[in-house]
Each structure stands twice: as C-alpha cells, then as structure tokens.
Amino acid sequence: MRAAILQTGGVHEEIVPSLVAALGPGWEVSAWLNDKCRASKGDIFAEVPSPSLTVHYRALDGHPAWETLREDVLAFRPDVVIAATFQREPLAQFIDSLDLPVLGVIHNLRKAAQAPTVAKLIESGRCQPIVLAEHVRAAFNRSSSGAFIDRIGVVDPVNWGLTGAPDPTCRRIAIPGGVNATNRDFGGLLAALGPGGLGRKMAAKGAVIDILGGGPDRARLQREATDSGLSELIRFAPLGASGRVHYNEYLHALRQGWALLPLIPLSKGDYRDFKITSAIPTAIGFGLPMVLDRWTASVYRAPCVTSDISVAAALEALLELSEADHDTLKLATCAYRAAALSRNRAEVARLLPGFGLVAE
Incomplete structure (x- = not known):
C-alpha cells in the first residue's frame, strides 16, 4: 500500500518520522514538505532516517506550485493521504480536492474548529482525525460530545531515531x-x-x-x-x-x-x-x-x-x-x-479499516 504525507507549512516536520513508523512495514511512503522547513532548520531526514520514505521538498508559493503538488501526489496513486498538520481551511480545501481518504493530524483543536472543511471531512468519514496525546483526544471527545469517539487516533511523536550517550564531561x-x-x-x-x-x-x-x-x-x-x-x-x-x-x-x-x-x-x-x-x-x-x-x-x-x-x-x-x-x-x-511506538502502530491499524484498508 501507498501513503502520501503532506507537511505544507514551515513547521511540524519533526512528527513525520513518527507517522512513517506508525504505518508499519509493507508501506511505500512519499512525503511532500514545504522547503521552508529545510531552509529554516536543515533536513531532519538526514538525522532521523526512515528507510521506507521518499522525501520531496517543494517551494509552495503561488497557485501553480500547489497545482504541481496536486499532480505529483495523484500520480503517486496513494491509498491514503496523511496531512501532518490538518487544522487550517486552505489546506483542508486542498486535501478535499484530492478526493482520497485522509488521516488528518490536528495539533490545535481550537484552530481546527475554525476550519469548516476540516469538520466536513471528519463528519463525512473521509477523514479519520489523529491527535498527538491522550489528553488531546479527551478534549476532542468533550468538544464533540463523543460523536467521533471510535474514530480518533493518537500518534505520540516520539520517534527521533537512535538515542546517544550522555556527555561524560558534564x-x-x-x-x-x-x-x-x-x-x-x-x-x-x-x-x-x-x-x-x-x-x-x-x-x-x-x-x-x-x-x-x-x-x-x-x-x-x-x-x-x-x-x-x-x-x-x-x-x-x-x-x-x-x-x-x-x-x-x-x-x-x-x-x-x-x-x-x-x-x-x-x-x-x-x-x-x-x-x-x-x-x-x-x-x-x-x-x-x-x-x-x-x-x-x-x-x-x-x-x-x-x-x-x-x-x-x-x-x-x-x-x-x-x-x-x-x-x-x-x-x-x-x-x-x-510502548508508545507500538501503540502508535496499533492506533493507525485501527483507523485504516474505516477506509477499507488493512495494515499488514
């Protein structure tokens, strides 16, 4: 199966390795990221390798750049799109236009609540929402009166690759x-x-x-x-x-x-x-x-x-x-x-059947 990850803003690219790991083996993954991420802080994937991931950095200034992004994502023929930051109306409209199943990562519930297309995609079942901690899932359930209680996933963004050894000098x-x-x-x-x-x-x-x-x-x-x-x-x-x-x-x-x-x-x-x-x-x-x-x-x-x-x-x-x-x-x-990395994989595997997909 194939997944396309989109991080179109200039921040939050650090969660992408955790999203890739949460998919598990058997996935071909391509990520399209705003080149502002690399220009600002360098290439995170040089430091946190994800072997199953192909990365594309793109300048996303102006309508033609977004049209090219749409063409490239659709040419990849993904089974699911993962929006690594899914809480603003312009991106939600772009995601909607792809007409594909979406795992949408919501960092800030209050910002997402101001985006009508985010709500539309979740309510229609086209989007399964993901948040980054259990207390945020609880807040989501409170704000929606539990309407999506079985469709909200949690991916804890703790995949930073290999750890090191403490500095012996201090x-x-x-x-x-x-x-x-x-x-x-x-x-x-x-x-x-x-x-x-x-x-x-x-x-x-x-x-x-x-x-x-x-x-x-x-x-x-x-x-x-x-x-x-x-x-x-x-x-x-x-x-x-x-x-x-x-x-x-x-x-x-x-x-x-x-x-x-x-x-x-x-x-x-x-x-x-x-x-x-x-x-x-x-x-x-x-x-x-x-x-x-x-x-x-x-x-x-x-x-x-x-x-x-x-x-x-x-x-x-x-x-x-x-x-x-x-x-x-x-x-x-x-x-x-x-344990968190195992839970992440189980959470994504639980959400995928809502799209008719089954994780390996």
Missing part, C-alpha cells in the same frame, strides 16, 4: 524548542540560577543548561544570562543562517543530554488541555529523564520526576537525582517510548 540539562517567553518560563530560570539560587549547586554537580532553540526572545535571554554572570551555566546551541538551530546541532545536543527541563509555565494551560508541548515527546524520544509539575505529570502520565511548579523546584529535583535513580528513570523512559 550533566547537560536540555531545554528544547524555541526561545519564547510566553511558552517557557525563562524568567524563572534566570531567577533560579541568580543570586542566592542554585548556581553554585549546578556548578558543584557539573550541570549546565543547554538552550536548543532560536526564537524571538533568544537574544534577550542571552544578554540577560551574560549580564547575570550565568554564561558558564547557560549555553546556547549555535544558530544557522536562518536564525534557527539546525537539526544536526539540535539532535546532537539532545543525544548528549543528561535530562530535560520542559520549563512549562503555569499560564500555559493549553499544553495541559487541547494541545501538547513538544518538550515532553522530545524527552521520551531521546530517553531523557524529565521533571514535571504535578498538574502536567497527571496529564501526560509519562515517566518523570515531579516537583513543585517553580523552576527552582524543578531544577532542585533534577540536581538531587542520584545516578542510580537517574539511570532507572532513563530506562523507564526508553521503555515508555517503545
């Missing part, structure tokens, strides 16, 4: 994703490491913070870290020409990580309700122990250390981990990842 605590003060509590991080804080304990434990993204607030954070005398404790991954961190640098740092700090502020209730933070599947994908506040831990139900909500409490919890407890948590995280 304990690297990764903060993944873009540097955006709305989505991450960077102010709390600076306060936690500042005067009277955990800076000395970090140094004594041989721990450093790795900031792994670009983003609108990175330059300010870098200045504030330097001005606060924290440049030895807070390190920044190098930026590419686009102002973003390229995948080779990003994944290398995560593979050398000792733990991961999601840095989710209390104000980001949406991450605990109708969408996900990518930090948590990233930790799972790389087998990195992570620390979560109790609310977030109860929502995601993944292996973690729990702490009070403050960044200082989260860092303290990580620094107090013994090596034995760290290694036990790492093994539990890797086991959770293996």
Whole structure:
C-alpha cells in the first residue's frame, strides 16, 4: 500500500518520522514538505532516517506550485493521504480536492474548529482525525460530545531515531524548542540560577543548561544570562543562517543530554488541555529523564520526576537525582517510548479499516 504525507507549512516536520513508523512495514511512503522547513532548520531526514520514505521538498508559493503538488501526489496513486498538520481551511480545501481518504493530524483543536472543511471531512468519514496525546483526544471527545469517539487516533511523536550517550564531561540539562517567553518560563530560570539560587549547586554537580532553540526572545535571554554572570551555566546551541538551530546541532545536543527541563509555565494551560508541548515527546524520544509539575505529570502520565511548579523546584529535583535513580528513570523512559511506538502502530491499524484498508 501507498501513503502520501503532506507537511505544507514551515513547521511540524519533526512528527513525520513518527507517522512513517506508525504505518508499519509493507508501506511505500512519499512525503511532500514545504522547503521552508529545510531552509529554516536543515533536513531532519538526514538525522532521523526512515528507510521506507521518499522525501520531496517543494517551494509552495503561488497557485501553480500547489497545482504541481496536486499532480505529483495523484500520480503517486496513494491509498491514503496523511496531512501532518490538518487544522487550517486552505489546506483542508486542498486535501478535499484530492478526493482520497485522509488521516488528518490536528495539533490545535481550537484552530481546527475554525476550519469548516476540516469538520466536513471528519463528519463525512473521509477523514479519520489523529491527535498527538491522550489528553488531546479527551478534549476532542468533550468538544464533540463523543460523536467521533471510535474514530480518533493518537500518534505520540516520539520517534527521533537512535538515542546517544550522555556527555561524560558534564550533566547537560536540555531545554528544547524555541526561545519564547510566553511558552517557557525563562524568567524563572534566570531567577533560579541568580543570586542566592542554585548556581553554585549546578556548578558543584557539573550541570549546565543547554538552550536548543532560536526564537524571538533568544537574544534577550542571552544578554540577560551574560549580564547575570550565568554564561558558564547557560549555553546556547549555535544558530544557522536562518536564525534557527539546525537539526544536526539540535539532535546532537539532545543525544548528549543528561535530562530535560520542559520549563512549562503555569499560564500555559493549553499544553495541559487541547494541545501538547513538544518538550515532553522530545524527552521520551531521546530517553531523557524529565521533571514535571504535578498538574502536567497527571496529564501526560509519562515517566518523570515531579516537583513543585517553580523552576527552582524543578531544577532542585533534577540536581538531587542520584545516578542510580537517574539511570532507572532513563530506562523507564526508553521503555515508555517503545510502548508508545507500538501503540502508535496499533492506533493507525485501527483507523485504516474505516477506509477499507488493512495494515499488514
């Protein structure tokens, strides 16, 4: 069987390897991605190989480019189309015009609710919706009064290829994703490491913070870290020409990580309700122990250390981990990842018969 994966925006290409793995063996898969993804962060598939996948990067500026994309997808003759981000009206109309079965990945339920064609395709049965965590499925069921309870799948985006070995020279605590003060509590991080804080304990434990993204607030954070005398404790991954961190640098740092700090502020209730933070599947994908506040831990139900909500409490919890407890948590995280990959495949296999397809 054949599957065509479409990622036509400039972000979220990192979930494509998980979608390919969820299909399982026996599939011929081609993916068409917006070339903005590669221009911004490099080629993720050079770092996370998917042997059954053929990748096509395309500039998607203007109507002729979309017509060429339509022709190429239809010429591939897929049995199913997987829309890796399925929540905006223009793309939904394009997908509708292909007249093929669709697995549509919804990242943000509220955005999808504003796209009439998304609703039409789901209600008609042409689209089986996929979300990225169980709590998002629960929110979908609440918002639809359970109308699609048996047709919503979950694919946990934890396939990041091979894990690595921690850096033997220091304990690297990764903060993944873009540097955006709305989505991450960077102010709390600076306060936690500042005067009277955990800076000395970090140094004594041989721990450093790795900031792994670009983003609108990175330059300010870098200045504030330097001005606060924290440049030895807070390190920044190098930026590419686009102002973003390229995948080779990003994944290398995560593979050398000792733990991961999601840095989710209390104000980001949406991450605990109708969408996900990518930090948590990233930790799972790389087998990195992570620390979560109790609310977030109860929502995601993944292996973690729990702490009070403050960044200082989260860092303290990580620094107090013994090596034995760290290694036990790492093994539990890797086991959770293996189970998640199996669940992903079972979820997709459950949805396919709705299109008259059966996974091998």
